[in-house]
Amino acid sequence: MSVKANATPLPDRVKVRRALLSVSDKTGLADFAKGLAGLGVELISTGGTAKAIAALGLAVRDVSDITGFPEIMDGRVKTLHPAVHGGLLGIRDDAAHAAAMQEHDITGIDLLVVNLYPFEETRASGASPETIVENIDIGGPAMIRAGAKNHGYVTVVVDPADYAEVLETLKANGGETGIALRRQLAGRAYARTAAYDAAVAGWFAETLGESAPKRLSIAGELAESLRYGENPHQTAGFYRTGEARPGVATARQLQGKALSYNNINDTDAAFELVGEFDPARTAAVAIIKHANPCGVAEGPDLISAYHAALACDPVSAFGGIVALNRRLDAASAEEIVKVFTEVIIAPEAEEEAIAIISAKKNLRLLLTGGLPDPRAPGRFIKSVAGGLLVQSRDNGVVDDLELNVVTKRAPNETELADLRFAFRVAKHVKSNTIVYAKNGATVGIGAGQMSRVDSARIAARKAEDAAEAAGADTPATIGSVVASDAFFPFADGLLSAVEAGATAVIQPGGSMRDDEVIAAADAHGIAMVMTGMRHFRH
Template identity: 35%
Template structure:
């Protein structure tokens, strides 16, 4: 038990006994039990309105604040705690002779603890209430008492959350009815963060209302902010990170918006900075794929761009061979396992060490498949008990498992700090659907199969979460080539097109028949097949590569590759912005593209449309640019 110190003028004390508490809460969760505990510690209870009634109904003795102050509540309850006897009791410095003399003259008494909640302003806004109703729910007395109590935390204890009750009870029980300075400081810091968040919400809402008045002819589709109002943002720390993007970038931390939780709960492992960026993008992608196609979806992310993404579409016999799925296991693949298997096999070299997301609850079959792959973590809406145990054992128990927050609301407007500047924009919440792929088909070939529509949706949503410039190719519900972050659009097409060729050639009979020795690891087999397709070995590299086989494989010639690639067809391509020239279409024709989606809007649209007609492709304009930076 800490020693209770006697206060002297100007000093701080460690443990301060609680003798009088003021209670005024809108959230009455646990307040009766907490107040009963305080009463058991001989704490005098002051209270207001509905709180006082609830405590009396529970059989407790409570003094009304109006009785304590000698001033009745007035102005429809707007004035009840704004009184010198309240704030004097909270702000007086214990041990200060002048303060104590003045308190005696004015009939004031020390108030050692304040327990309060603020009026539910944000909840009132979210309910769609009028501006007048929202303004009426701006708390005045609550923040005033909170600030007075928190400012004088050397002697007073501010309690703002029912979640704090248990800790305070335990501390008072251990300290003869008192609280320690360390606890009071921590509670004060949280209290000031609460008022900052509260004022931020008020300022933001009033700014949005002002913006509507400034542009009455065209009300904004989402609330916007006027440039004439300062916009405060308040964050609360959730957990520290080992470091940021690089080991020398310390300290690093994850914070949530005050009053809101994170989009994920950490079930296992210790996520890093880039892990969580990948998780945020990967999760949004699969949610939108599920919404856009109606199929279970998965994605495989590396460095904040997808290596692959897919929806659950059955595998062909050749795909089973290429992806090392035994024929007898194909029919038992669950939609989640099938979606992730396809996502991972879009580009298995780039997916090495990925962070993945699955739109549906992860089952045992998905977990068993994932356990075989080199991966850092996963985010999903939930896990079966069997799947969770399997995944927890991965990577020696370090595999990162995140569970997405149900019905998480990220907000309409997002903010980002870069080099001392804060950027603000409406969140890119557009979800592309079948309607976007069929509303404006501009080519001579103007029919899209259901499979083509599905693949165009998959490709378009995937590139929405790919660092721009970006294009993506899709086939059979999966990405088969993603080109990210190139300054030239045709370079994106060439980069992604090379990946398409590699994906397709992985199904070549000579690739499928490579005679691996027993014991060659799965990822080594993946890499060896890709290098066989590429074929540009150094002499030293070829020696090590051939050592993986029971006999040296016969080369896959350029002629054989070209002949096999000529059979490729039915592939879809989507671009995050318009094609500025036909060169992208010319190159896409080399890898079997039959369907094209792009926003349109370029002066070169007629030229690009003509190129599609030349190759017999169908092209739609979505009208939506999807840059992602």
């Protein structure tokens, strides 16, 4: 099918004489409608929007007066009519279009104001499938796309946040809009319908159990334009997807300067880690630097957990992110602010703690209202050249795994508790990962090395440095346990842990040389358990 190209040049200024308003979100509608009426714009509307405008004492025509056809099928059919779409799509300066509009008594619509049925909100509320389907808007997206296509003549507004700009433009320009604004609003309109369709398609994929649908749509709403990305020469923006998961995207920032790209990335890593610890069972603190933990601990209260986490690597903690799994109290706040910290994130905070932190004007404090569920399903997306890698969130939890003792010696209860703790932390450390832990706290972390034995050695060296800084005679790895995010391909990594003083090991298993690694553990009297679950984090 061939499509006729429109050679008619687009006008710069277009007078807005007639506006069609049909909105689910009535925010700002009263002032906008009054402003339009004050400029002499004829108002046309539908259903509840028409009633809201009429209640303001303004003259408004129901869309059925324009179409000559009533709303039917519970409002499913009301704007899907040539009188509406012809008024939106007609090219005013095209002779054939103008003749068709005159022949069929179609008057142009110069301003379209539409926001869509609240599909995303309805889906997030846990409504029934029937209710969710009824909140899939049909007429709204159709009108938006029609008006945006014909932006040479039609101004399309899909967000109440744009009402003021449009009204100010009309007032300043004798009731006219310019092509630059209309083109910008058209782009926003298509972005909105694309995001809406992505939400609908995502819901269908979810209900059908399609982990890898044939076509994947991803949408986000700009939360903030960032000063730059990971480095100053990179541009960046922070987008919200609408996922209700507590975290940096949903948090309230009480104070401090704007978050950077790296702050957001690191804060997300910190809060996801601390979410592994049930606050009803124990207080927990995670200190993150460059998306890797440099100290994690649990304890009877936050201040105890913070001191233990800080002791793991006090040098790296400088300029880090501190995540808490409980309400931030004043005593803990007093200790945290003694070390230069970029961000503190917690579910809640006491007023006294907030006041203490407010003295550090650049320190960001984020409150989330809850913790992320480590077991909840989700999606992780990474871009590669020419494509996207998509996988489910790593929601494996060590407490749900059966630990298989593979050595002659089984771990005692203290070792077993620390093994679970260490494996919980290892899940959130860049691979290859080695985590030493003792008494519910990390004492050495080796992250992101190409060789697992190097990670073991680095973690031990960090423990030695921490012991020296604390004036201790021996590193805390003596008598510790060790976790590995993946199997030991050779016994050398295990032997490095033994050399550091570890007495028990937790690892997934699955190596061709598991027997060799187990034999090495038995030879040194080490207890070892295997989880059967790997936690690579690249």
